Amino acid sequence: xxxxxxxxxxxxxxxxxxxxxxxxxxxxxxxxxxxxxxxxxxxxxxxxxxxxxxxxxxxxxxxxxxxxxxxxxxxxxxxxxxxxxxxxxxxxx
Amino acid sequence: xxxxxxxxxxxxxxxxxxxxxxxxxxxxxxxxxxxxxxxxxxxxxxxxxxxxxxxxxxxxxxxxxxxxxxxxxxxxxxxxxxxxxxxxxxxxxxxxxxxxxxxxxxxxxxxxxxxxxxxxxxxxxxxxxxxxxxxxxxxxxxxxxxxxxxxxxxxxxxxxxxxxxxxxxxxxxxxxxxxxxxxxxxxxxxxxxxxxxxxxx
Numbered sequence: 001x002x003x004x005x006x007x008x009x010x011x012x013x014x015x016x017x018x019x020x021x022x023x024x025x026x027x028x029x030x031x032x033x034x035x036x037x038x039x040x041x042x043x044x045x046x047x048x049x050x051x052x053x054x055x056x057x058x059x060x061x062x063x064x065x066x067x068x069x070x071x072x073x074x075x076x077x078x079x080x081x082x083x084x085x086x087x088x089x090x091x092x093x
Numbered sequence: 094x095x096x097x098x099x100x101x102x103x104x105x106x107x108x109x110x111x112x113x114x115x116x117x118x119x120x121x122x123x124x125x126x127x128x129x130x131x132x133x134x135x136x137x138x139x140x141x142x143x144x145x146x147x148x149x150x151x152x153x154x155x156x157x158x159x160x161x162x163x164x165x166x167x168x169x170x171x172x173x174x175x176x177x178x179x180x181x182x183x184x185x186x187x188x189x190x191x192x193x194x195x196x197x198x199x200x201x202x203x204x205x206x207x208x209x210x211x212x213x214x215x216x217x218x219x220x221x222x223x224x225x226x227x228x229x230x231x232x233x234x235x236x237x238x239x240x241x242x243x244x245x246x247x248x249x250x251x252x253x254x255x256x257x258x259x260x261x262x263x264x265x266x267x268x269x270x271x272x273x274x275x276x277x278x279x280x281x282x283x284x285x286x287x288x289x290x291x292x293x294x
Binding site: 001004005008011012015018019021022023028031032035036038039042043046047050051056057059060063064067068071072075078079081082083085086089090 | 105106107108116119120123124127128131134135136138139140141149153157160161164165167168171172175272275276278279282283285286287290291293
């Protein structure tokens with residue numbers, strides 16, 4: 001149980017760091033990168049320890065992680081269109 | 094007449110079928126939440142008049158409390174699983190009860206926040222601050238789907254706890270339920286920073 005309490009404390013510390021970053025009034029892009037990075041670390045800790053992926057077979061762990069990563073990478077195609085709309089609206093009279 | 098012989102092959106991933114099943118569900122559900130978060134990112138980028146509706150007090154403070162409650166519930170469900178695996182049925186049931194209580198508290202805090210926002214004039218397609226009307230649509234749809242998962246999780250934990258008390262379910266069932274509950278927690282780890290913290294005025 002001690003290991004899980006340590007992970008839980010680590011997750012709480014990351015949440016505190018996220019709030020501190022938000023209150024630091026960083027540029028939007030920097031804040032987004034920081035918050036996403038911290039969320040991925042949080043998710044990794046949750047997956048590996050709370051969800052026990054660390055103790056499963058590697059073939060199982062990687063097949064799950066790759067499925068999600070490939071899906072998320074494919075979704076990134078939409079950004080080009082989002083920026084096209086942004087530029088179109090900003091340049092509209 | 095030849096007799097049919099059934100041979101048992103080991104699982105290729107070394108996990109029981111029900112655990113493989115919940116992981117398949119988690120992967121599919123993760124894709125659903127990812128799609129919703131991407132849709133939110135898309136409309137946010139495409140709308141130069143995006144509104145940041147939240148203030149530190151009360152919204153972000155409420156969000157921090159909700160996050161702590163949900164993270165703690167992940168710890169209590171692990172305590173329940175460890176107790177069940179050690180054969181301490183009563184202790185496991187108490188921890189499951191604590192998890193349900195924390196899940197219910199999270200849902201109550203969330204609904205209180207929704208009621209306050211609706212009172213301020215926020216609707217699915219109405220922005221009382223005058224900016225992009227899709228702010229409400231993305232907020233209510235993403236947090237609403239997550240809230241639905243939390244409420245479903247509380248009910249499922251209750252059903253599993255009842256079955257476990259009656260001896261119908263074993264610690265394996267608790268583990269599978271725990272995986273679902275941790276996933277709900279994991280989704281919130283993305284929702285809180287991306288939907289709340291990135292929208293602070």
